[in-house]
Amino acid sequence: MRKISFTLLLWCPALLYAQQPVQYVRPIIGTEKMGHTYPGATVPFGMVQLSPDTDTIPYELDGKYNPDVYKYCAGYQYTDNTITGFSHTHFSGTGHSDLGDFLIMPTTGPLQLNPGTADHPENGYRSRFSHANETAEAGYYKVKLDDHNITAELTATNRVGFHQYTFPAAGDAHIILDLVAGIYNYGNKNVWTFVRVENDTLVTGYRQTNGWARTRTLYFAMTFSKPIKKYGHRNYANDVYKGFWRKFNQSENFPEMAGRQIRAWFDFDTKAGEQVKVKFALSPVSTEGAQNNLAAEIPGWDFDAVKRQSQDAWNKELSKVAVQTIRPDDLINFYTALYHTYLSPTTYMDADGAYRGLDQLNRRAEGFTNYSTFSLWDTYRALHPLFNILQPQRNADMVRSMLEHYNQSVHKMLPVWSHQGNENWCMIGYHSVSVIADAIMKGNVKGYDAMQALEACANTARYKPYDGLEWYMQLGYVPEDKNGSSVSKTLEYAYDDWCIAQVAKKLGREDLYNEFIKRSLNYRNVFDPTTGFMRPRLSDGQFRKEFDVLSTHGQGYIEGNAWNYSLYVPQYPADMIAMMGGKKQFTGHLDSLFTMHLPDAFFAETEDITREGIIGNYVHGNEPAHHAAYLYNWTDAPWKTQERIRMILPKMYKPTADGLGGNDDCGQMSAWYLFSTLGFYPVCPGSTEYALGSPAVRSASIRLENGKTFSLETIDQSEQNVYVKKVVLNGKTLNRPFIQHEDIMNGGKITFYMSRKPAK
Incomplete structure (x- = not known):
């Protein structure tokens, strides 16, 4: 196993208060094995996550799920030795793939429009690289692309990625824009892509995808620091141009490119050591919105100034907590962890507040920042409670974003796992309820009506078609023979119901309090005193006979087993302990x-x-x-x-x-x-x-x-x-x-x- 090492200056804990905490952030942490983090450039809660991707993995091989896809949820694995390019959107730390939008790769030599393979990168546009020539900082990434002898540098603002490529003495310099690439179902998730060359430095377009998010459209505006010499594209969904409508060559120097799988290229005249810079803005609404974001956030071409601006933003947020640690490594762990908590949720709106709603209508956030990327089954536990201490205004805006999602939902449900105007319905529970309740109970009610939020929570918890809720409401538990992961769902629903009851009590809604405090006791209905564990129960009231307390599959649990989930009664720990035999036995x-x-x-x-x-x-x-x-x-x-x-x-x-x-x-x-x-x-x-x-x-x-x-x-x-x-x-x-x-x-x-x- 390869390790990375870090060199610190002479360490003195007392100095930290006067230093810049950004120096302790190591975005490379978590990029190997299971962490699924990305090392590239972004700002706190930024809409752009500009980061290298190290392989192109198809979601299916021979019609079957490709297990290697799981490794690339963030697009980058530290053990890889090739880079396919730099895309503008990434999840941080997820167990599911999507995004990887708008991959850019600078190359030299003969033009190649396929990515090649990790074993033979010379057969495509990808390049070998070495970690010895790689730098990853908060808001900044740098790497040498060995096969092309190009130094790539990346930084970002909220909605704009900024690339700086230093070319060698080479006859041909290309910048490839790959709209086929994407982290999930490589290439085949595209519904449609469009690229328009507006003039000799400005390119706009969009990408519609049907991946994890089923109806996602993202627009872009890309501008170069020098004029394009030549450009073209290839449509890999229909590579042979036939038919009477193709009256002339539309694959080179034709200003509009459209198709399901487009790769475009842009050629430049460069000298040794010359830098070609690219500014790439995103918008959920329109190419016009992307151009406005570009003008608002990076009007000039000073890469170093934007890098400083990005790192200043990180220092501002990271310095909310100053620590003195036992060991130098603990400073790295602490500030990298704080950095990782500020990567999600992400901004999802233009600089003027425009965004694409869950109903696929263009909307505008008035008086709040609209956020997306809500991995709520995970983040309700500690991330959002942390925000109620360190980022209360942002967390209030996140609650407001959830309530807007509810208002736009035909189901009238709060988000479960949502991103970029889509509900993915991933994992279990309705843990927006927990996030909202935690904010209200801790007095973080800014910009939204607490009573309306309570009604949204209650309506979400009563939506019978959702994931066994009808059975839960009828029997007091989810029966395993009617709905899988039944024990986990029963326990998590009961906890969320307790959250609703607490808010109802605080706001004087006795009717809702009585309804949901009763439901919050439903964990008792799946506890089996003969085994001392929470156990799957059937619709006839009997516990299922087949029961393995160690197995994680088919036992009524999700991402855990009976040992782990039998401890999940956070709302009534004393009662749980009593059920399990008392303090000593517990x-x-x-x-x-x-x-x-x-x-x-x-x-x-x-x-x-x-x-x-x-x-x-x-x-x-x-x-x-x-x-x-x-x-x-x-x-x-x-x-x-x-x-x-x-x-x-x-x-x-x-x-x-x-x-x-x-x-x-x-x-x-x-x-x-x-x-x-x-x-x-x-x-x-x-x-x-x-x-x-x-x-x-x-x-x-x-x-x-x-x-x-x-x-x-x-x-x-x-x-x-x-x-x-x-x-x-x-x-x-x-x-x-x-x-x-x-x-x-x-x-x-x-x-x-x-x-x-x-x-x-």
Whole structure:
């Protein structure tokens, strides 16, 4: 396994407060194996993610699913040694593929319009590269394309990607625009593409796709720093031009190119060391919108100035938390995690607020930023709760974006997994409810009506056609013989229902409170006291006889097994513990979760879990048990929470390319790291309570949007002193391992007294 190493200047923790946190960000972390992050250039929550793609993987081979597609959810794998080009849209850390729009590749020599292969890049436009000649920073990416001897540099603003290509002394310089390429069902997802050469430096067009998002249209405006000498295209869906309407050659120097699979090229006269720059703007609405975004965000051609602007934006957001760490590597882990949490959700509107709605109508966001890319089954757990502390205004806009989605939905449902004007219906639950409830309960109601949001939550939870909800509402659980993943769905629906009840109570809606607080107890209906686990139940009321507590397939769970999901009652942990035999027995159950040995068959049956993401039977690489280590706080052994957290952190997060123990999932894995490193965690979003753990920093200062500062310090901190002897909040010793949201937002100071021995 190849590793990457980082060199730091002489490290002194006290200096961090005066330094630029962007220097500690390593976007390369998570690009190897399962992290599925991308190393390219973007800005916080930016609509453009300009990043290299390292292979072209068809979704199907011989009519069957190609498992290699899973590796390229972000388009880049660190172990690859060729680059096919630089595309403008990428997911960060997902377990599903899409995007990869508008791939650009600079080349020299004879024109080649196919990408070639990793084994023989010389047969196409791709190029070999070396990590020794690669730089990845927040807002900036640089690499040498060895086969073409071209240095490629990338930076970005919110809606514009900025390329700078330094060419060698070569006779032919080409820039290829590949509209066939895409991360998902390579080429075949295109419904239509169009390219128009407006003049000798400006090109516009669009791409319509039917991939994971079924009806997605994205427009672009591309402008070059010097005039085009010659241009042309090839339509790979209809390569032979026949018929009476093809009266002349439309493949070269013809200003309009249309087809399902277009690759276009643009030739330039260049000298040795000459730089050709490309500005590439996106719009969800029109080519005119893309041109306006281009003019608004990068009117000039100063690449270095735009890079500084991008990195200044990152420094502004990253500096909201200043930390002093135990080890230098922890600074890299911390600020890269914070960087990853600010990659999603993404802006989805033009500079003037225009965007394409879920109903495929052009709309305008008035008074808020419209966001997309909501991986809610993942991010409701820690990412959005983190935003309620660090990014409350953005999170309020995200809630507003969800409510607009609801208003545009023919189903009248909040988003489940949505991006770029589409609902993907991926994963389970209706966790927009959790995000909205968490914001309302924590007082983050800015720009939307809380009562209307409550009604949207309730209506979403009553939509019977959705994923077993009719059975859930009728029986009090989802029956496995009627709807798969039934236990997971029952548990997650019950939690979301509890969130609705809390908001209803806060807003004085007793009718809704009574309806949903009753539903929030439905987890009891799938608990089998004879086994001590949550177990799939059938529509006749019987538990299913075939039951394997270790298997992740066909047992009523999704991305987890009975051991992990039986711990998922975040709204009533004390009741869950009582059901499972009381505090002593439950503590033993948790101990076994972290220490048991899994058989090889466990890993053989699933593609998205690796040994790197598992500790015992605790699956950190997937989300359902992310709160599990904190459950000791509801037993007589909270010191075991402290021990587990400090054990998980270095195992699952490292400053290397393979440093994430699972998909980052649009920032959820990184948000877990940040909360846990700071010493507290939102076990149950929708409540205002955080469970305490063991902070892994010497000190931290959180600068809040309300102008206040919440500070954290540790006494006797070290790698060995992982236990908490005492916690003092604003001068008062805490008598329980919990703090409230208002304790943070009111500002103040929390002090952890650390020890090598547990305080039993």
